[in-house]
Amino acid sequence: MTAEFELIKKYFSDLDLASPQCVLGVGDDCAIISGPEPGQHLAVSTDTLNAGVHFPADAKGEWVASRALRTNISDLAAMGATAHAFTLALSVPSVDEQWMRSFAHGLEATAREYALPLVGGDTTSGPLSLTITVIGCVAAKHALRRDGAKLGDGIYVDGSLGDGAAALTLIERDELHEGSYLHKRFYSPTVHAKLSQALCGRAHAAIDVSDGLLADLSHILIASKLGAEIHTDSLPVSPEAKLIAGDREVARSWALSGGDDYRLCFTMPDELVSSPALSGFDLHRIGQVNDTGELQLLDSKGRLMAAPLEKGYQHFSNQKGFVA
Amino acid sequence: MTAEFELIKKYFSDLDLASPQCVLGVGDDCAIISGPEPGQHLAVSTDTLNAGVHFPADAKGEWVASRALRTNISDLAAMGATAHAFTLALSVPSVDEQWMRSFAHGLEATAREYALPLVGGDTTSGPLSLTITVIGCVAAKHALRRDGAKLGDGIYVDGSLGDGAAALTLIERDELHEGSYLHKRFYSPTVHAKLSQALCGRAHAAIDVSDGLLADLSHILIASKLGAEIHTDSLPVSPEAKLIAGDREVARSWALSGGDDYRLCFTMPDELVSSPALSGFDLHRIGQVNDTGELQLLDSKGRLMAAPLEKGYQHFSNQKGFVA
Numbered sequence: 001m002t003a004e005f006e007l008i009k010k011y012f013s014d015l016d017l018a019s020p021q022c023v024l025g026v027g028d029d030c031a032i033i034s035g036p037e038p039g040q041h042l043a044v045s046t047d048t049l050n051a052g053v054h055f056p057a058d059a060k061g062e063w064v065a066s067r068a069l070r071t072n073i074s075d076l077a078a079m080g081a082t083a084h085a086f087t088l089a090l091s092v093p094s095v096d097e098q099w100m101r102s103f104a105h106g107l108e109a110t111a112r113e114y115a116l117p118l119v120g121g122d123t124t125s126g127p128l129s130l131t132i133t134v135i136g137c138v139a140a141k142h143a144l145r146r147d148g149a150k151l152g153d154g155i156y157v158d159g160s161l162g163d164g165a166a167a168l169t170l171i172e173r174d175e176l177h178e179g180s181y182l183h184k185r186f187y188s189p190t191v192h193a194k195l196s197q198a199l200c201g202r203a204h205a206a207i208d209v210s211d212g213l214l215a216d217l218s219h220i221l222i223a224s225k226l227g228a229e230i231h232t233d234s235l236p237v238s239p240e241a242k243l244i245a246g247d248r249e250v251a252r253s254w255a256l257s258g259g260d261d262y263r264l265c266f267t268m269p270d271e272l273v274s275s276p277a278l279s280g281f282d283l284h285r286i287g288q289v290n291d292t293g294e295l296q297l298l299d300s301k302g303r304l305m306a307a308p309l310e311k312g313y314q315h316f317s318n319q320k321g322f323v324a
Numbered sequence: 325m326t327a328e329f330e331l332i333k334k335y336f337s338d339l340d341l342a343s344p345q346c347v348l349g350v351g352d353d354c355a356i357i358s359g360p361e362p363g364q365h366l367a368v369s370t371d372t373l374n375a376g377v378h379f380p381a382d383a384k385g386e387w388v389a390s391r392a393l394r395t396n397i398s399d400l401a402a403m404g405a406t407a408h409a410f411t412l413a414l415s416v417p418s419v420d421e422q423w424m425r426s427f428a429h430g431l432e433a434t435a436r437e438y439a440l441p442l443v444g445g446d447t448t449s450g451p452l453s454l455t456i457t458v459i460g461c462v463a464a465k466h467a468l469r470r471d472g473a474k475l476g477d478g479i480y481v482d483g484s485l486g487d488g489a490a491a492l493t494l495i496e497r498d499e500l501h502e503g504s505y506l507h508k509r510f511y512s513p514t515v516h517a518k519l520s521q522a523l524c525g526r527a528h529a530a531i532d533v534s535d536g537l538l539a540d541l542s543h544i545l546i547a548s549k550l551g552a553e554i555h556t557d558s559l560p561v562s563p564e565a566k567l568i569a570g571d572r573e574v575a576r577s578w579a580l581s582g583g584d585d586y587r588l589c590f591t592m593p594d595e596l597v598s599s600p601a602l603s604g605f606d607l608h609r610i611g612q613v614n615d616t617g618e619l620q621l622l623d624s625k626g627r628l629m630a631a632p633l634e635k636g637y638q639h640f641s642n643q644k645g646f647v648a
Contacts, residue, residue, distance in 0.1 A: 024467070029369060029399040029402035029530075031367070032366065032467055035360040035364065035461075042459075044354055044355050044357060044409065045353060045444050046411040048446045048448045050415060053448060075353040079356070087370040089370050089371070089413070089455040089457075091374060119368050120369050122455070126374035129415065131455035131457075133370060135366075135368070135459070137359075145352055146353075223352075
């Protein structure tokens with residue numbers, strides 16, 4: 001396709017990063033990339049971000065690009081897959097050169113950070129929307145699935161929870177300032193690709209926290225046919241999120257049910273957490289897999305809290321509704 | 325992601341087709357699929373269709389699904405790649421159960437026809453839009469690229485040209501009736517996957533005709549640094565398109581510059597066209613690759629026609645503008 005091709009070529013021409021896996025980059029009917037190594041499978045995920053739904057319509061292009069690509073890379077990491085290639089479908093209402101330059105800049109910076117080449121693109125006229133499809137490679141035997149949690153596993157997250165909800169609160173107030181911790185957490189969440197690799201063969205199950213801890217951990221527990229207890233006092237909440245929350249209960253609610261955190265949540269035998277491969281990461285043990293078949297919240301004294309669990313999960317689900 | 329996951333599960337749960345290449349289907353952070361066979365690469369392409377831009381906003385779901393998936397499969401065929409897997413990102417303004425059922429029905433029928441499993445999905449709230457990413461497998465040495473055309477190659481297409489333009493004319497008049505030839509050509513273009521495979525190792529270059537013959541053939545010629553002559557009297561135009569065109573010049577213009585035909589256009593030594601592997605296809609020799617560096621149109625007596633070539637191409641490009 002002609003005009004789109006020229007546009008993509010103009011802004012995204014360097015985005016194959018001259019990667020060895022790119023046999024033929026953007027510009028033919030298809031890109032051609034190498035397959036995975038022997039003993040590996042492909043991991044594939046796709047996500048759409050719509051302006052006004054998943055990010056503010058007036059967000060800078062570089063922020064949008066960073067967030068879109070990182071949230072997709074987060075899916076790869078949650079699977080134990082290494083980044084191999086991605087495609088981008090971009091709809092824009094008009095060609096705003098400044099926005100496109102900013103977008104391309106953010107996309108390139110993020111792609112380089114994760115050594116992830118762009119191998120296909122489509123640019124169309126339409127309401128501002130991006131769909132990214134990521135392709136990764138994963139050891140056939142060590143993919144981090146949702147259904148592998150085992151009784152007694154510790155439940156871990158690799159950083160603070162609730163930052164996404166805090167950032168959204170500031171966005172609603174038009175007070176999320178560029179350069180701030182929460183701005184970075186929302187638009188440039190760090191995906192710990194090395195941690196993901198270290199978890200392969202160690203963690204029994206993993207997921208990325210995109211819809212809120214309770215919703216996402218529920219996926220693991222349902223798929224694994226197990227329950228869990230969460231020690232709510234152990235939930236890591238950043239000082240910045242605490243400040244915005246103002247109240248301990250609100251902060252806890254954000255950590256449990258807020259979305260957009262893009263942390264890895266995984267279950268693993270506790271004795272493996274001291275493995276040298278896992279050192280240097282900000283890991284927090286927040287609970288344990290049990291056989292109750294429920295997701296139980298415990299307070300600081302280990303008492304079962306009045307079940308906001310299902311409610312939290314349902315509430316969030318309803319709140320986000322079809323958007324997800 | 326929760327709500328979307330439930331929705332996708334509801335409508336698209338059977339769409340992995342129980343394919344052997346699907347190790348783990350939709351429902352985890354990523355799908356896991358097998359890699360290509362040894363000696364093969366991956367071919368990847370992505371395309372977006374927006375309501376009101378690429379298809380009428382009131383088109384039935386099954387038509388939209390069929391067209392979206394086939395136009396993507398057409399990109400695989402134009403590369404000589406076999407279908408391996410696809411992902412779907414669907415934005416809908418609301419959950420219209422009837423439309424979704426129709427869409428899922430059309431998607432499944434097309435996916436089964438081409439043995440192409442759905443391995444990832446995202447469903448979001450937004451203006452009606454679909455992005456499909458297809459992944460294929462292609463013999464490393466025989467990919468049908470754009471840059472391989474050779475001096476003296478015959479130029480072939482695998483069926484009528486101009487049907488897309490005729491269908492668009494009827495859509496504008498609200499006269500494109502379900503069940504008609506042109507309706508089928510627009511919403512269910514046939515991709516000749518077997519022909520594509522037979523072209524591997526025989527054709528020197530290929531492309532699918534999506535933006536119009538002149539625009540797309542130009543891509544081959546520019547990439548191959550060659551020119552061509554087109555025998556305009558040899559352009560295959562269907563009786564249905566001729567009827568709508570009403571006029572010979574209009575029909576020729578549609579065949580040359582109309583888009584949305586999704587035919588394979590390829591260049592090949594003429595002696596190979598009699599190969600048994602190519603028998604049974606509706607192949608038309610429409611011209612020849614030359615060293616003029618131009619795309620020349622010849623009339624019925626072999627005379628160079630007054631250069632509508634660049635104009636036709638440019639006109640089409642401008643008309644479709646950024647949309648592509």
